Amino acid sequence: MLRVDEILRRDGASDELRSVINHILVGCKEIAHKLSQGELAGILGSTETENVQGETQKKLDVISNDVLKHILKQDPNVRGIASEEEDNTVAANDDGKYLVTFDPLDGSSNIDVNLSVGTIFSILEAQGEGSGDNMELFLQSGRNQVAAGYVLYGPSAILVLTTGKGVNFFTLDRHIGEFVLTKEKVCIPEDTKEFAINMSNQRFWEKPMQDYISHCLQGEEGPLGKRYNMRWVASMVAEVHRILVRGGIFMYPWDSRDPGKAGKLRLMYEGNPMSFIVEQACGRSTTGREDIMDIQPTEIHQRVPVVLGSKNEVETVMRYHQEG
Ligand code: P6P
Numbered sequence: 001m002l003r004v005d006e007i008l009r010r011d012g013a014s015d016e017l018r019s020v021i022n023h024i025l026v027g028c029k030e031i032a033h034k035l036s037q038g039e040l041a042g043i044l045g046s047t048e049t050e051n052v053q054g055e056t057q058k059k060l061d062v063i064s065n066d067v068l069k070h071i072l073k074q075d076p077n078v079r080g081i082a083s084e085e086e087d088n089t090v091a092a093n094d095d096g097k098y099l100v101t102f103d104p105l106d107g108s109s110n111i112d113v114n115l116s117v118g119t120i121f122s123i124l125e126a127q128g129e130g131s132g133d134n135m136e137l138f139l140q141s142g143r144n145q146v147a148a149g150y151v152l153y154g155p156s157a158i159l160v161l162t163t164g165k166g167v168n169f170f171t172l173d174r175h176i177g178e179f180v181l182t183k184e185k186v187c188i189p190e191d192t193k194e195f196a197i198n199m200s201n202q203r204f205w206e207k208p209m210q211d212y213i214s215h216c217l218q219g220e221e222g223p224l225g226k227r228y229n230m231r232w233v234a235s236m237v238a239e240v241h242r243i244l245v246r247g248g249i250f251m252y253p254w255d256s257r258d259p260g261k262a263g264k265l266r267l268m269y270e271g272n273p274m275s276f277i278v279e280q281a282c283g284r285s286t287t288g289r290e291d292i293m294d295i296q297p298t299e300i301h302q303r304v305p306v307v308l309g310s311k312n313e314v315e316t317v318m319r320y321h322q323e324g
Pocket of ligand 1: 106107108109198234235236237252264265
């Protein structure tokens with residue numbers, strides 16, 4: 001069975017990039033172990049603190065963040081990190097070549113009910129000088145990503161990784177403590193009959209999104225002419241993984257609950273890495289109007305509306321937005 005480093009070497013990844021990815025995976029293996037302990041580890045539940053997003057932090061949000069921050073600061077190839085759980089970017093090594101952004105534990109509201117959660121990460125090259133605590137270094141469009149991935153902590157722990165040469169799946173073999181290759185060159189089916197959205201927000205969406213979902217619910221008799229199924233796991237990593245495996249469309253659109261924000265999900269460590277993966281896997285990832293990876297960030301925690309998955313279905317949603 002081929003391991004991650006062998007595939008990275010085969011695909012031409014530099015020694016420095018392989019080192020950063022291997023450090024991230026050491027952290028993810030530690031997080032996987034802590035999650036597998038559940039109640040026994042005494043680390044479920046919430047803290048008394050809120051993160052910069054205004055969300056109450058789960059104990060495992062903080063623990064996972066600290067695990068990754070500690071490990072990445074030890075890699076001389078890492079210049080700095082940005083995390084959903086950190087107010088500001090964090091300096092690592094001033095001679096480091098790479099910047100790492102991550103959501104240490106996405107979907108953490110699922111932890112206490114034993115449902116899937118995941119770690120999402122993105123790697124950029126630091127352009128020029130400056131310490132990693134300078135946020136400006138990180139404000140690069142998603143097109144500049146050199147690698148992106150996630151680890152889905154489900155019944156098995158699965159790493160999904162791209163360095164721009166397609167998307168590969170690796171499963172954690174707990175006997176040897178390594179992620180081993182289990183699927184290569186993943187490609188999302190262009191068409192789908194399965195959509196994922198939090199329907200409880202329907203009254204807050206823009207009209208094009210309301211129209212599209214209304215037409216999905218009309219099934220064969222409606223303008224889209226097919227019967228849809230619906231899924232919602234409240235864990236982006238789980239939704240994206242299902243789409244990579246069998247197709248589908250995932251949407252977290254802008255909504256009027258907080259008009260000043262561009263939606264719930266964050267561009268730098270959710271939208272961009274997932275978009276890199278989805279585009280590398282024959283899919284499409286947009287805001288409903290433009291490709292997410294074309295956005296020039298202005299703030300490290302900025303939000304982004306997300307419509308991603310099966311290419312033809314995403315383009316259908318874009319047509320609804322173009323027609324207004
Ligand atoms: P809601 C998890 O908190 C997350 O950031 C994504 O993983 C997930 O898709 C979304 O929020 C769920 O949001 O509003 O349905 O709880």
